[in-house]
Amino acid sequence: MSHLSNAAEAMAAVARTINDDQLANKTPCTEYDVRALVNHLLFWGPSLAGGGRKESVPQPAAVESDVDLAAGDWRGRLLALLDDITSSWAPPSAWEGETSMGTPQTLPAPVLGDMITGELAMHAWDLAVATGQRLELPAGLLTHLHDTVFASVEQGREMGMYGPQVTVPADAPTLDRILGLTGRDPAWA
16 A cells, blocks of 8 residues: 555545534644635645646636535545545556646656645644544654655745644654644644
């Protein structure tokens, strides 16, 4: 199983246990409650999947906050989207050449794939802690995330993906060090 599919499965495991009455819960991403974070994932997910297929998926005319969780089964839609992202990035060819997320700007496919892996894992943690769950990530995924996030953290901050670094002890668990790099407080509650 690839790192990206492990991150998607971790998010799916969290999503399966979120109750509708938890959608208003705050998350560590200060601009999102659980509902808004699910909206964010549903809005951008098709572009993330399109990147693996090297297909340009234009953003819908609606803004991110207009994705309607009340219209149908949000959980089923999110799980199907995670499956689509995973399958689109499964072939080795997805990780070759250049690709994009529906914008004219392209990135090397491995860079975008690793960004998506990090995005899925970090938002899985956001949703987990916001809903009283514990996120379990495989050791290999944690090592990969630490290496890729560490290598691209400044670019991620410039792109607005990460906040200012939160200091954590050097001997903290790998997940806590990754969270700190991305601007998240591992002790958030």
